[in-house]
Amino acid sequence: MDGMPAQTQTLASNLSSKPRRNALTRFRANWPVIIGLLIVLLCAAAAICAPWIAPYAPEQQNLRNQFAAPIGFGGTSEHWLGTDQLGRDILSRLIYGARISLIVGFSAVAISGTVGILLGLISGYYGRWLDAIVMRFVELQLTFPFMLLALLVLAVFGGGLRNIVIVLSIAGWAVYARVLRSEVISTREQLYVEAARSAGVRDARLLARHIFPNVMSSMIVLATFSVAAMIVQESALSFLGLGIPPDQASWGGMLADGRNFLTIAWWLGTLPGLAILAVVLSMNLIGDWLRDVTDPTIRNTR
């Protein structure tokens, strides 16, 4: 047949062009997520490599060069993003601040997520009095005005990285427990769980191998959004002066400094906020995307 070679040809050209076109259409559909991922990765890389890429030490003062403007606003390439009231380099402080934000965000989510997931699993699976106790604690946690609890604990035990992570973890576990509990309760009654149980699978294994994998996706989505929320809360606590001590570079602390000099140096009050916005927005975009791919049912309402 004459058509055969042509067909194979188009097939071949299809095959060769398909991946590229796919990648392009995929990028078109998901470009915000991809950019978000890039920003988070860039930020993580900056945080890890801080000592090598930061042009100055974050605490290095230069009282003869206070309030130097960023480049493009009358500043020089000596300090790309300008300097603060003590002549410290803003870019270097932003790079070191990324460390704090990312460490706090991810470790607080890891701790609160683990605790919340364990309690949610147990509470949803065993029910009865265990459930009742855990849920009372969840209610307590969700009624407690978080900011006040955090401020109180930090004022009593002092700020610093470790205490902030602890406080945010204490504040964060309840959401996981509540969401997971209700999912476990509905999963518990599924046939495949019933089948596994009647096949003699023991509780711990049943929870770990049959129930948890089926409720995991919502936990991952929740965790992604939580990283964003934790980063905002850390910066808020540092802004209020009860988080990271002011001599260390943190984005919230830098904004607290900036607030005092709004009339003379606008960059102090804007640049660290832009950094927070970029990272938090990226995490939220990734979370949105994860939610959509793991839950096909909500696609229609978008």
Next chain:
Amino acid sequence: MSARYLLARLAQAIFLLWGISTIVFVVLRLSGDPVLLLVPQETPPEVVDSIREELGFNAPLLEQYGRFLGRLVQLDFGQSLSYNQPALDVVFDRFPSTLKLAVAAIAFTILTGVPLGILAALHRNSIIDRFALIVALLGTSAPTFWVGILLILLFSVRWQLLPSIGDQGPSSLILPAVTLGIFSTAKISRLTRSAFLEVLRSDFLRTARAKGLRERVVLLRHAAPNTLITLVTVIGLEFALLLGGAVITETVFSWPGIGRLAIQAIGARDYPLVQAIVFVFASLVILVNFLLDLLYPLIDPRIKAR
């Protein structure tokens, strides 16, 4: 609304308030000797001892806790250490300021978030929808205090249109209210949009159109009321959250409300005042939740009062 349900809710509220007060009590007592913070450093030890005795900090912790609970039942939190008047009075003095701010913020939220969400739903996938999405994304991602700083930079420093510090009349309410409300605006515009989209696809709306009703009537009389329940729930819960968010906004704008009072009280280790503030905040959250439950049957007759 059965008596049994009300009793159960009351029991739950009492449990929550007891639990929260106990947590605060424990955390505060872990912070060391409050008397040493109250007196000047060179005070002789005998004097310190007598003050300690007088204020009851000498008794065993359990006895202190018992006494604390006994007074809590009567809503007596003791004298504020820094204001020298009953702690609860100090809180209620500042309360109108915070309430004013929260109400203004929620008004801003409703006036902007709801229309934005409705427009986005009606013109799905249009430019308006895109705009609403971007507003929502930025609004949920930008930290509250930074939004406040930006607003001050633009409206107070640059254009000198609005005051940025304290309460100097109605115009000074604008910036704090917008700052406090912007996060909720973002959230509520998204929720309004999805609630509306859901209603727009429903059978009864198709019926209403099929009957030949005008589009305006379809939207206002048939679509809008059915999104109310979602909106009222979220707005109610946001209101409770706003009161908490006031801590940051009030600090940025030096607003004389409970939020700033809380920071001062915590900084000064003013135990009674801290207790009173946390108690009032928690009560408000519980109260708002309860009022929401009362509202549901009124909005949607299908939900029966329990």
